[in-house]
Amino acid sequence: ELNPETANWYQSAIGVLRWAVELGRIDIVTEVSMLAAHSAMPRVGHLYAVLYVFAYLKKKHNSRIVFDPSEPDIDKSLFVKHDWTAFYGDVKEAIPSNAPKPLGNPVTMSAWVDADHAGDRLTRRSRTGFIIFIQNAPIIWYSKKQGSIEGATFGSEMIAAKTLAETNRGLRYKLRMMGVPVEDPTYTFCDNQSVLHNTTKLEFALKKKSNSIAYHLVRESVAMGELLMAYVESENNLGDLMTKVLARGERRSRLVGRIMRDIEG
Secondary structure, X not given: OOOHHHHHHHXXXXXXXXXXXXXXXXXXXXXXXXXXXXXXXXXXXXXXXXXXXHHXXXXXXXXXXXXXXXXXXOOHXXXXXOOOHHHHOOOOOOOOOOOOOOOOOOEOEEEEEXXXXXXXXXXXXXXXXXXXXXXXXXXXXXXXXXXXXXXXXXXXXHHHHHHHHXXXXXXXXXXXXXXOOEOOOEEEEEOOHHHHHHHHOOOOXXXXXXXXXXXXXXXXXXXXXXXXXXXXXXXXXXHHHHOOOOOOOHHXXXXXXXXXXXXXO
16 A cells, blocks of 8 residues: 555646546546545555656656547438337437527537446456547547446446436537537447347347346437447447456557547647
C-alpha cells in the first residue's frame, strides 16, 4: 500500500486524468476508470500504472478529437425495421411539445456499444462501454463497471445496451430542445449476436428473468424508433476502447484514429 502522502498524490493524479477524459482524451477513458476504482487504497502497482498513463499523454500530447460535421458513411441496409405493435402497442418516441422549431439539416446519430464480461478480476463485475456520435463527431463516451454480477455474456451485453438506450433517449430529447432536427433512429453497432437477435427479431423470447428490465427497455426503444441495432465484428467495434485495455499496436491505433488525430507541432 502507498503511504498517506503518496496516496494523496495518487488521488490528485486521478482527478487530473478524469478531467482530461472529460475534456476529450477518449483514448484513456477505460484505463482511468479502472485506476480510479482503487483511489481508496492504492498500491505501488497502481501508481506505476498512473505514471505510465501520464507517459502516454506526454508522447501523445497533440491528440485531438475530430469534430467532423459531415454525414457518416453508414450502410443503413444493415438495420432492419419491424412492426412491434403486437408486443408493445403503438409506442412512440417522446417528442418535447415545447421544443423550438428545428432548423438546418437533420443530423445522423450513431453509436458503438460493448461489455467486457466479468472483466474485473476482484469482483467479476462486467464493464459497460459505449460512444455516441452526431454526424462524425463523438459527443458522449462512457466506461463504467456494472452494478451487478452477470453469469453470462448476454446479461452483461444487454445491461450495456440498456445504459446506452437510456443515454441515447436523453441526448435525443436534449437535441430537439435545442432546435436540432433528429429524424432517423440512432444507428447502433454491437458485437454480440444474442443481443442483436433479441432486438431485431420479434420471435425471440426472453429466457432469463433477471435480465427482463434491460431486455424490454432496449426492445421498446427499438420499437419506438429511438435506435436500431446491427452487428459489427469485435475487431472494428469502437466500444472496445471503452471496456478493455487494448495493447498498443495496429488495432488500438486504428480504433483511436477513428476518433482522434495527432496534430503535428
